[in-house]
Amino acid sequence: MPFSYYDRLSQRAQAVYRKSDATTSLPLPGAERLRPLVEELRVALVHDDRRAVEQAAGRLMSGLALHLSLPPVTVQVLAVRPSASWGELHGLYTRDDARPPRIQLWMRTARHRRVVAFRTFLRTLLHELGHHVDYELLRLADSLHTEGFFKRESSLFHQLVPEARAGGARGPGDPGAQDSEEPPGLK
Numbered sequence: 001m002p003f004s005y006y007d008r009l010s011q012r013a014q015a016v017y018r019k020s021d022a023t024t025s026l027p028l029p030g031a032e033r034l035r036p037l038v039e040e041l042r043v044a045l046v047h048d049d050r051r052a053v054e055q056a057a058g059r060l061m062s063g064l065a066l067h068l069s070l071p072p073v074t075v076q077v078l079a080v081r082p083s084a085s086w087g088e089l090h091g092l093y094t095r096d097d098a099r100p101p102r103i104q105l106w107m108r109t110a111r112h113r114r115v116v117a118f119r120t121f122l123r124t125l126l127h128e129l130g131h132h133v134d135y136e137l138l139r140l141a142d143s144l145h146t147e148g149f150f151k152r153e154s155s156l157f158h159q160l161v162p163e164a165r166a167g168g169a170r171g172p173g174d175p176g177a178q179d180s181e182e183p184p185g186l187k
């Protein structure tokens with residue numbers, strides 16, 4: 001069953017929605033070769049080093065783009081998440097004709113300015129990559145938050161962090177990237 005906003009979409013957008021919803025996994029060839037880059041990202045977050053996090057996130061993103069045959073995407077890591085009544089912005093994917101697509105990730109929570117939990121940060125990175133995938137790989141006219149979209153995000157996550165499947169344990173404050181974490185109109 002589609003999310004409630006489906007009914008408010010145009011027929012054209014509903015067709016995009018159904019297409020997005022139909023793809024529920026995303027095979028990541030050679031995922032094991034990317035795991036050292038995931039570990040590098042985890043360590044950089046532990047050390048609370050923005051530059052190191054940005055470099056590690058950039059390397060992981062380049063690896064993911066290569067393994068998924070995607071055109072490159074720039075990664076920028078920023079400090080404290082922007083926030084407003086809709087919540088906190090975890091990440092943002094932007095694309096226009098002027099420059100390569102860009103992913104921005106925030107590494108500190110708005111309220112306590114704490115470093116974001118590793119799994120949440122990785123989920124956000126994969127969430128924003130998912131928007132890139134929608135345009136570049138699935139060739140969708142728009143990138144929508146459908147159930148299929150979130151399943152693809154989870155699919156990538158479990159291929160990169162396979163032990164997450166067995167334990168299923170997520171720490172507090174680690175809900176995974178969700179629809180509500182982005183203000184209306186943003187990806």
Ligand SMILES: [Zn+2]
Pocket residue numbers: 127128131145182186187
């Ligand atoms: Zn999004």
